[in-house]
Amino acid sequence: MTWILDNLGLILNLTVVHLRQSVIALVLGIVVAVPLGRFAWRYRLVRGPVILLTGLLYTIPSLALLILLPALFGYSATSESNLVAALTIYAVAILVRSVADGLDAVDADVRRAATAMGYAPARRFWTVELPLAAPVILAGVRVAAVSTIALATVGTLIGVTNLGYLFTNGLDRRLIEEVFAGVVAVVLLAILVDVLLVLLGRLLMPWQRATNGRAKRSRATGTAGVSA
């Protein structure tokens, strides 16, 4: 425990950096994946290629992607933005599917009702479809968040500092405690972000609990309940 206590400051600093890198990648991932997922959902023909392409990118091991991206687009491999770009791609790969699946889950009748009430497609998307798809998207965001945080540690191999530094440094110094502290910090950070996402979901989707409760009740009374 002595190493951990002596280096709490370092661990905290690295955690903050790690969190920053992961959050930026996650937010960028959401920003890209929502329009892309909607596009893929809307046009059957592009859905296949979009899911396939993001799936293929997801298949490429991170260390290889961290080298290939800068080589293709001509920027420095050892920069923090390179790591964030690669993490963003992985997040997009997870999220595009969730967005398309979430939009699938929106009841067609609800969509038609919104159209009949005069909602233009854009307004219908933001005010009706996206909120109804949100639970499925949130599930995807949680998966993406946790795996992004774990994955970011690879950045240390291309010289980007974050909690992964504790692994390489710990190996060099043969300090089991340091490596252990790194693993625990990453896992705790992932759990913390996951819990925050769940809470955020409750805050942003207060209707979800209400509908769930109602669905349970109506199922009990025999009417068809729709659980979100």
Add this chain to the structure above:
Amino acid sequence: MNLFSDAVRWLTDPEQWTGSYALPTLLGQHLLYTVLSVLIAAVIAVPAGWLIGHTGRGREVAVAISGAARAIPSFGLLILLVLLFGVLQVPAAALVTFVLLGIPSLLAGAYTGIEAIDRRVVDAARAMGMTPWQVFWKVEFRLGLPLLIGGLRAATLQVIATVTIAAYVNLGGLGWPIIQGIPLRRFDQVLAGAVLVAGLALIVDLLFALAQRAAVPAGVRAAGGGRQDAEPRGRRRPASRARLNTPVVSRQHSE
């Protein structure tokens, strides 16, 4: 794009094809570690997953394991085990890491494969007088196979990615040109290694995709279903209960 031509030049240099770090040797190491650890993980996880799927007991444990595994940084786990085992036992420590990393996906693939089967099918099999063993072997195993292969696919890709990083602890494999080249700033070598690793992963992924498709029983395919297909990539899926109910098989990507 002269970076890429440099990489090609490095790849075709005869120097890369001889000696103890020859490319075929590195590929062999990569494949050996991957196959061995996925097999060991399968021997442990698949029967356990089937048991969970068949009996419906212990489901929460399986879900918790596959969820929690996502949060563990494989690179950190690798180095932790290397230090715990002692630096002389690197291959053993690495193998244990890979096995541990492969287990969650395989467990999830095995149990969701059985769990996703329509209960009426199993009831019908039982009503026809099949013994529990026959129900498992003739119905549950066959119908669950595509999802199991999906789990195998996820586990294998996960291990391939982690073996790449394991070059950092001198395990060899195709990650070696990358890991060794970065501090030396030998970008031809680094890029060539990255291309090889990416190529290996994509080829393996393609083979598993084909296997998954082939594993859908003819009857299910004829029924227009493909409902047991684990990763209906690019195919439109029946709406509703798309992801939420079976999110566990979603490919886990770590390092």
